Amino acid sequence: MKLKFMPIDYDYFDFEGGNYVWMIGRDGKGEKICVVDSYDSNFWIILKKEFEGDASKVVEKIKNVKFERDSRTSEVLNTKVVEKNFLGHKVKAIQVFVTNHKDAHAIASEIGDMKEIENRREYDVPLISKYIKEKDILPLQWYEIEVENLGVDDLGGFGEGFSLKKIFRLKSSKKIEGPDFLPLILAYDIETEGMDATKSSVLSISLYSKGYKKVLTWKKCKGAPDYVETLKNEGEMIEKFVEEVHKFDPDILVGYFSDGFDLPFLKTAADREKVDFNLGLDGKDPKFSRGRIPVGKIAGIVHVDAYRFIRSVFAQYMQSETLGLNDVAKELVGEEKEDFDFKKLANMKDSDWKELFSYNLQDSKITYDLTQKILPDLYEFTKITKEPLFDTCRASMSSHVESYLIHNLDKFNEIIEKKPIGNDIGERRSYGKYEGAFVMEPIPGLYENIVMFDFTSMYASVIVTYNLSKSTFNGKEFSKDEGFFPILLKDLIEKRKAAKKEFAKDSSAMAKARSNAYKLLANASYGYQGFFGARYYSREAAAATAKMARENIHAAMKKIKDSGYKIIYSDTDSIAFLQDGKKDSQILELLEEVNKKLPGIMELDLEDFYSRGIFVTPRSGIGGAKKKYALIDRKGKLKIRGFETVRRDWCTLTRRLQSQILEKILKDGKIEGSVELLKKVVKDLKNRKIALSDLMIRTQIKKGVSDYLSTGPHVVAAKKMMERGEKVTSGMLIYYFIGEVNGKTKRIGDKVFLPDEKADYNIDYYLNNQVLPAVENIFDVFGVDVREILDGGKNSTLSDFK
C-alpha cells in the first residue's frame, strides 16, 4: 500500500532485543497515522593508519563480542569495512552493527583498546538522530511511503492500547514535494491552589485554540460563562482534560513553562487523585525525563513548552526584561495577561471564580497566539537542524548548531566526533579564557552626524574566510583545504542571504523565519567552537577567530582614518565615525573602498546615519566608558546602550529620568532644560511625592540563598521572603526598596524592605545611590556639576531643597 506521509514526532521501542522507531505524522488526507520502522544500531571503529591492512583481522576479533545486561544480550550482528573521513582525514573504518543501541556504548567498550584501533565513534549519538540521518526520513518533510498494516500481535503487540488505529510498518520511502505543514495547535494552562502538587489542588484547566475555548473546573460558581465546564471533583476534571485533548486531537499541545510546571503538576495531581493521565496516543501517561528541568513527553502529541524555545533562541534579541508570559507576549504579540490577585484564593466569591476562569483562559489564549507567532521559526529550525520538533523546541543554541553539523556530514563522508566526557570537559575549562574582541575607548562628549559601519555576521565570515575549525587545524596552523565546518557555515551564510532576498520580495512570516534561523545559527557557530561541551570544540579555532576579527576591524579602522575621518568608537564588529560634512554618497564610496580590500567573504555594511550621539566617562571618572552610549538617528529614534535606562536592576525613577534627559539632549543638542527635569525629581523625592512602585529595585537571584559569599541587598530581601514562608527559587526576580531605619548602620542591606512592608523610602539612598549617579556623568559632558547646582555649592546634604 502506498501513502503520503509527513513525520512529526519520533520515538522508539525494543522488541526481542532490537530497536524499532515509530513515527506519528499526517498522511496525504491530513489524518494522523503511525509508521513503524526497524533500526539497525551501529557505531564506527576507526583503524590506526599502520593497521589499515588488518581490517579483516579486526573484524574477525570483534564479531563474537557479546554483552549481557538486564537479562538482555547484545551482540555484534554484522560489520562493514568502509573508506570514510574523520576530522578531515581519510580513514579505514569498520561499521559495527549491534543488537540494541542502548548497548552500543558498552559493546564499544567491550571491544576495548585493541592495538589496531584508533577510535570508536557514534555510539553516543541518540538513536533518533542516527535513524533520521541514516534513513533520511526527515521531520516535517513529505514522503511517499510503501507500507503494510501492522497486525495487532506484531512486534510484541506494539499497537495494543493505542487510541490511534492506523499503524503501519514501513517498507520503503521516497522524498516528495508537498504543501507546508499547518499543525493543529492546542494551548493549555492550569491554575492551582499552591506550588506543591502533592498537597495543592488544580483549581482549573484552560484549553484554547482557533474557534475553541474551554475552562474545566470542579469549583462551583453561579453564573459562570458558557466556556466553563464544572466537573464533580479534581480527578474527574483531569480525566475530562485528557478526554478533551484526545477529542481535539492536536499535533501540538503547548504550554508556557509547562515542562517545569503544568504537565508535571497535572501528573502528580492525577496520581494523588488516583485517576488516569493517559494523554499519549499509545494510551500511556506522559514520560518525564530527569534533568535540571523535567521534560514532559507525550507519545504522539508534540508537547511544546514555548518558554524554552523563546529562552534559547530569541531571548538575547528581545527587549523584555523577564521571560515571563506577560512580558514576552506583550513584546511578541502585543497581548497581556489579565489581573488576578492570588491572595483572594483563601476566600473566593462567585465573582472571584469568574475572574479566575477568565484569567486562566486568557493565559491559554496568549500562549496560543505566541505559539502561532514563533511557529515559523520553530518550523524552520526543525527543518534546518533535522531534529524532531519535540527536541528542537527544547534544544540549546549549541545543540542546534551541532545538529545542523551532524545531519549534514554525509556530504563529506564524515564520521561524527564524540561528545566530551568527564575529564575532557574539566580539561577544556581549565585552559581559561583566550583574548576576545577589541573595544575602543571613546572620548566623552556630544557628537554630531555620526556614521556607523558594521561587519555582517563578522565571526562567521571570519571562520569561513580563514578556514578555522577543529578539522582544519593541524596542531600549528589552519590548513588551506576547506573543512566541512567552514563549508557548512558558508552554506548557512549564503542561504541566509537568499532567504533575506526572498523575504524582501514576499515578506511572509515563513520567509522571515528562514532568514532568521540561518542568521542565528551562523552567529552561534563561533561560540560553539569555543564551547567546552561541543563535539567540534576547538579553542584554537575560537581564539583565531577572535584574533582575525580584531585584525580586520583594525585594518578597516585604519582605512577609514586614512581617508580623513575621525573614529569615535568601535566595539567588536562596528565602527562609528564622524561624517564631518561629507555627503552620504561619499560615505557609501568609502564603504565600497573598504569592502574592496576585505579578504574572503568578509563584508562591511552601513548600519545607519545618526544625527547625534553622547558618550560619557565611567564612574571612576577616568577616560571614556565603553559599551555605554546613546544615539539618535535621522528619524529621531533613540538607540541607548549600556546606560542605567536599559538596566533592569535600577529603579524606574532613575531609568525614566535618565532616558528623558538623554532624549532631550539628543533632540535639542544642548543641556538646557535637563537641569529642570532633575530638579523636579529631586524636589518630589525630598517631599516624599514619589510612588513606591517607582522606587522598587529588581534583582535576579541566581543561586541558592545560602550559596552566596557576599550578602547583597537582593539576598537580604530573599532571606526576608524565606522567613515569611515564601518560596524563593534561583532564577526569580527579587523586588525590594531601600527604606529609613533607626540607628547607625553601614550596610544598605540593613535598610532593605519588601514591597508590601511599611516603611518610608530612604531619600538619601535614592538621591545619592540612584538618581545622581545616573545623571552626573551626562551633565559632566556639558561641564555642569549637578551636585553644586542642587545644593548651591555645599556638600550633598541638599537641605535647602525642600
Next chain:
DNA sequence: GGAGTTCGCATACC
C-alpha cells in the same frame, strides 16, 4: 573604626 582596595555579583554589549 575609618579609608582605601579587592572581590562577588548582576547585567549589559556585541
Next chain:
DNA sequence: ACAGGTATGCGAACTCC
C-alpha cells in the same frame, strides 16, 4: 553546563593603620 569574551558599577568584605 547547555555558544564566547569584554565591560560597567554596585555593595560587601577585606586590608591596613
